[in-house]
Amino acid sequence: MTGYFLRRTLRAVITLWVAVTFFFFLLRVDVNIGLLALNMNASQEAIDSFNTRWGFDKSLLDQYWLWITGALQGDFGYSFRDARPAADWVAERLPKTLELSLAGFALMIVIGVPAGLAAAIRNGTATDRTIMSLAAAGYSLPSFVLGLALMYTFAVYLQLLPSTGSTSFAHLILPAATYGLTGSAGIARFTRAAMLEVLGKPYIAAARASGAPPAAVVLRHAVPNAAIPVVTMLGFSVGQLVGHAVIVETVFAWPGLGQALISAVANRDLAVVQVLVVVFATFMIGANLLVDILYGVLDPRIRTAGGANG
Amino acid sequence: MTSGRGGGAAPAPAGVDILHPALELDDLRVANAEGQALLHGVSLQLARGEVLGLVGESGCGKSITGATAMGMLPPGLALRGGNVRIAGESLTAFNETAPANGMRGRHIALIPQDATASLNPTRTIGWHLVDGLRRHRGLDAREAGRASRQLLSEVGLTPPERWARAYPHQLSGGMNQRVAIARALTGNPDILIADEPTTALDVTMQAQVLELLTNLVQSAGLALLFITHDLGVVAQIADRVAVMYCGRIVETAAVAAFFHRPRHPYSEGLLASIPSLDRRQDVAPLPGTVPSPGALPDGCAFHPRCSRPLPVCLGNRPHLNTAGGGLVACHAAMELASA
Ligand SMILES: Nc1ncnc2c1ncn2[C@@H]1O[C@H](COP(=O)(O)OP(=O)(O)OP(=O)(O)O)[C@@H](O)[C@H]1O
Ligand code: SF4
Ligand SMILES: [Mg+2]
Numbered sequence: 025m026t027g028y029f030l031r032r033t034l035r036a037v038i039t040l041w042v043a044v045t046f047f048f049f050l051l052r053v054d055v056n057i058g059l060l061a062l063n064m065n066a067s068q069e070a071i072d073s074f075n076t077r078w079g080f081d082k083s084l085l086d087q088y089w090l091w092i093t094g095a096l097q098g099d100f101g102y103s104f105r106d107a108r109p110a111a112d113w114v115a116e117r118l119p120k121t122l123e124l125s126l127a128g129f130a131l132m133i134v135i136g137v138p139a140g141l142a143a144a145i146r147n148g149t150a151t152d153r154t155i156m157s158l159a160a161a162g163y164s165l166p167s168f169v170l171g172l173a174l175m176y177t178f179a180v181y182l183q184l185l186p187s188t189g190s191t192s193f194a195h196l197i198l199p200a201a202t203y204g205l206t207g208s209a210g211i212a213r214f215t216r217a218a219m220l221e222v223l224g225k226p227y228i229a230a231a232r233a234s235g236a237p238p239a240a241v242v243l244r245h246a247v248p249n250a251a252i253p254v255v256t257m258l259g260f261s262v263g264q265l266v267g268h269a270v271i272v273e274t275v276f277a278w279p280g281l282g283q284a285l286i287s288a289v290a291n292r293d294l295a296v297v298q299v300l301v302v303v304f305a306t307f308m309i310g311a312n313l314l315v316d317i318l319y320g321v322l323d324p325r326i327r328t329a330g331g332a333n334g
Numbered sequence: 335m336t337s338g339r340g341g342g343a344a345p346a347p348a349g350v351d352i353l354h355p356a357l358e359l360d361d362l363r364v365a366n367a368e369g370q371a372l373l374h375g376v377s378l379q380l381a382r383g384e385v386l387g388l389v390g391e392s393g394c395g396k397s398i399t400g401a402t403a404m405g406m407l408p409p410g411l412a413l414r415g416g417n418v419r420i421a422g423e424s425l426t427a428f429n430e431t432a433p434a435n436g437m438r439g440r441h442i443a444l445i446p447q448d449a450t451a452s453l454n455p456t457r458t459i460g461w462h463l464v465d466g467l468r469r470h471r472g473l474d475a476r477e478a479g480r481a482s483r484q485l486l487s488e489v490g491l492t493p494p495e496r497w498a499r500a501y502p503h504q505l506s507g508g509m510n511q512r513v514a515i516a517r518a519l520t521g522n523p524d525i526l527i528a529d530e531p532t533t534a535l536d537v538t539m540q541a542q543v544l545e546l547l548t549n550l551v552q553s554a555g556l557a558l559l560f561i562t563h564d565l566g567v568v569a570q571i572a573d574r575v576a577v578m579y580c581g582r583i584v585e586t587a588a589v590a591a592f593f594h595r596p597r598h599p600y601s602e603g604l605l606a607s608i609p610s611l612d613r614r615q616d617v618a619p620l621p622g623t624v625p626s627p628g629a630l631p632d633g634c635a636f637h638p639r640c641s642r643p644l645p646v647c648l649g650n651r652p653h654l655n656t657a658g659g660g661l662v663a664c665h666a667a668m669e670l671a672s673a
Contacts (some may be wrong), residue, residue: 230432230452234466235439324501
């Protein structure tokens with residue numbers, strides 16, 4: 025069991041290193057950074073002195089060595105724009121993105137999982153059809169459309185909530201609702217499918233035959249098994265939370281990492297882009313690791329692979 | 335294996351209370367979603383201490399009969415008439431998602447064909463037993479744990495502590511079948527329905543499971559409805575046989591009488607199609623195939639495949655009548671009996 029977790033963790037660390045290294049070179053290979061960061065009309069001297077100042081005149085391997093040793097100590101270089109540490113960008117904006125994406129994620133689960141369970145338990149009835157039609161609508165609606173619709177309804181028309189910004193709890197409601205509602209549609213569909221599959225298994229019929237009343241069949245015999253794929257799916261979507269936040273952050277002018285990424289790319293602010301890549305990759309890979317670990321906890325067939333029969 | 339059981343003309347083996355059947359199936363009529371009848375009035379009685387083998391070719395309605403007795407008709411099938419009485423009380427619901435007046439598990443329990451698939455792969459063996467024990471016997475977690483180890487020993491899984499902790503995928507099919515039997519016993523039922531419980535097992539395991547079931551029936555005085563299409567297994571375990579064809583019982587008889595002298599031409603055909611070492615006869619498979627529920631022949635449903643049909647068989651359906659200590663539904667058998 026411990027071996028399983030250690031192997032997974034080691035693999036995650038290596039994956040992160042490979043991904044980050046790949047991006048490091050991708051962002052630099054065959055690119056004159058000075059030319060990109062300054063503008064086309066800059067003099068050759070200006071470009072050269074820029075490159076010397078930021079260390080882009082060194083060989084790529086030297087640059088990589090400097091960057092990775094720095095990164096391991098928490099030094100991710102400096103922004104071209106304001107010469108502040110790139111890591112400060114993350115430190116300032118990550119809490120905002122986490123606030124939005126966690127509120128949205130919680131809403132996704134709170135709406136999506138019960139809706140999917142109810143649809144599966146009432147399979148084929150009007151309840152099922154209603155929930156699934158709503159989910160289909162939510163699934164096909166792009167989040168910026170829903171975001172703008174919510175903004176128009178609640179901020180512009182009813183004037184109940186602020187439309188943009190992040191200074192109060194009221195500011196969080198519309199972005200989080202946009203995020204949670206669009207996400208919950210997929211979760212509801214996935215939960216329903218997972219639950220229906222489990223309800224069709226012979227061990228559920230056997231539980232009924234052994235006298236388990238309907239509520240116990242659902243709660244004790246079916247839900248824990250259906251939870252395995254659902255938790256897996258939720259775990260993977262944790263990795264995409266920060267990425268998905270980009271769109272919602274843009275619609276509601278939410279000052280999170282998504283906005284930071286867009287402005288850093290527009291400004292060719294290399295160190296900031298690089299540190300954001302590290303953050304996004306860490307989330308993604310961390311989520312996959314989380315899924316692996318949860319899988320091992322939830323499904324004994326994985327923990328006990330190889331059999332304890334001997 | 336059959337020695338001392340179901341012997342000759344004795345109406346019932348010792349300890350069998352035929353006056354107070356534990357399970358009574360009375361004129362069961364079941365139809366599918368298209369309205370086609372799958373059971374056309376099946377009646378059977380089963381007493382404690384007795385093993386009734388229910389046999390017939392694939393699709394004749396054995397499993398549906400067992401499912402109706404459990405009040406567990408699969409979706410799409412509906413009871414159109416008849417009655418199931420368990421210890422004198424009638425079942426009121428037959429939908430598999432309804433709990434069948436609390437009878438299931440407590441008075442009547444199922445032993446499935448594929449025991450491994452019947453166990454939740456993410457739960458331990460012990461969990462399954464504790465689940466049933468707490469529900470049916472109202473035990474607390476500790477008592478249920480102790481009772482589950484007791485049950486595991488009873489079905490021959492020793493040391494029980496070890497197997498209680500194991501998961502279904504760590505056990506062989508035969509061991510999981512023992513677990514399924516232990517699980518069926520958690521509610522101290524009077525009646526067990528076993529639907530081909532040994533079909534998926536190899537010969538050695540099959541013999542062990544049959545022996546276990548026989549011992550349970552005798553020691554706990556259980557009534558066992560044993561569904562199979564293997565007449566060899568019936569000879570080993572059953573006291574009585576009921577033969578089904580196209581949703582009807584066509585013959586019931588004590589086991590020894592049945593193997594000595596089957597009355598229904600269909601029973602004869604089934605017996606003749608068993609490969610046998612001592613009879614040195616060619617295996618004679620039944621000609622033709624089982625008609626589908628929507629296309630039953632008029633008169634005796636068996637007449638297109640019968641070796642000696644009478645003119646009356648084509649237009650008139652034979653009813654079950656007493657013959658030689660059992661019941662048989664055949665015009666020709668009736669003539670023989672009355673002759
Ligand atoms: N869930 C179902 N829905 C519709 N028809 C069914 C269903 N289950 C069984 N049937 C039909 O009912 C008839 C009897 O089926 P049943 O399963 O009782 O046969 P069986 O005697 O148990 O056969 P086998 O030996 O193959 O298990 C068959 O014609 C079958 O096609
Ligand atoms: S009733 Fe007639 S057709 Fe049917 S089994 Fe008897 S003899 Fe054959
Ligand atoms: Mg069957």
